[in-house]
Amino acid sequence: MSWRVLTLSLLLLLVAAGCGENSVHSRVTTVLFDLSGSTSPQAIRQQYLKDFSKILNQVANGGVIAADIIDDNPVAHSTFPINESFDRYEPMKENKLDYERRIKQQRDTVLKEADAIMRKRAAPATDVIDAMQLAERVFSTYEGNQKLLVVFSDMIEESRRYNFTTEKLTAARIGQIIANEQDAGRLPDLQGVEVCVVGAGATTSGGLPADKLLTIREFWIQYFKAAGANLPKERYGSALLKCP
Numbered sequence: 001m002s003w004r005v006l007t008l009s010l011l012l013l014l015v016a017a018g019c020g021e022n023s024v025h026s027r028v029t030t031v032l033f034d035l036s037g038s039t040s041p042q043a044i045r046q047q048y049l050k051d052f053s054k055i056l057n058q059v060a061n062g063g064v065i066a067a068d069i070i071d072d073n074p075v076a077h078s079t080f081p082i083n084e085s086f087d088r089y090e091p092m093k094e095n096k097l098d099y100e101r102r103i104k105q106q107r108d109t110v111l112k113e114a115d116a117i118m119r120k121r122a123a124p125a126t127d128v129i130d131a132m133q134l135a136e137r138v139f140s141t142y143e144g145n146q147k148l149l150v151v152f153s154d155m156i157e158e159s160r161r162y163n164f165t166t167e168k169l170t171a172a173r174i175g176q177i178i179a180n181e182q183d184a185g186r187l188p189d190l191q192g193v194e195v196c197v198v199g200a201g202a203t204t205s206g207g208l209p210a211d212k213l214l215t216i217r218e219f220w221i222q223y224f225k226a227a228g229a230n231l232p233k234e235r236y237g238s239a240l241l242k243c244p
Helices: 002-021 042-057 096-118 128-141 171-183 210-226
Strands: 025-034 063-070 082-085 144-152 194-198
Touching (some): 025 042, 025 096, 025 128, 042 144, 063 096, 063 128, 063 144, 082 096
Parallel strands (some): 144 194
16 A cells, blocks of 8 residues: 555646746747748748748757747837647646647648748848847746747848948947837847847848958847847858757
8 A cells, every 4th residue: 555655646746847847948949030021032931931831840859949030120010920839748737648749730821831932022121220129028028947049130220210231230329229129128138148140241142241241240249248149140141050
């Protein structure tokens, strides 16, 4: 009898521990898709979709993924067409094959939604800076052990406030823009967030000079640092190499 009581107690402890973990996701991922004209060529958007699939694979065991678009007014137009939670596998509750089948269905649904986003027409302009408010919203909504922001974009801000194609992004100007955003209450709280940028500098022909692209990269490194996030140089490029 004592052996049975001990076994039952251990099982109850395991179940209780599993239930406690469900309140905190292993990973919370925010994805932002730039739909500007410069990112509209099919080759670039197909690369977006391919790299998005890699990101999705990392979410499929106890994670949350939310995605939206970057256009000329992302805060007003936000709908989060992708907002999906993936359960952890719990052997006491579900057969492994049933779990894998259900997760695959969820994953396929998210990929179809991402493909639909990729087919949208180009936006007239891109307010990448304001789109970071969407990331802040996701991370303040979902609690996770890891927080990841993936931005599929050339990162060229073309909004009512700033135009990076004409801005001279010196160190002083970068500091001034960040200070302006902070003073206006627009600098997001991205404390503890790891950032990856996919699509920076990507183009099918032409494009901005290399030195211009490097100053834009430096702006975003400093911007995310001010917001409490981490964007190393090796995670900023035209295609995905590795995300945390």
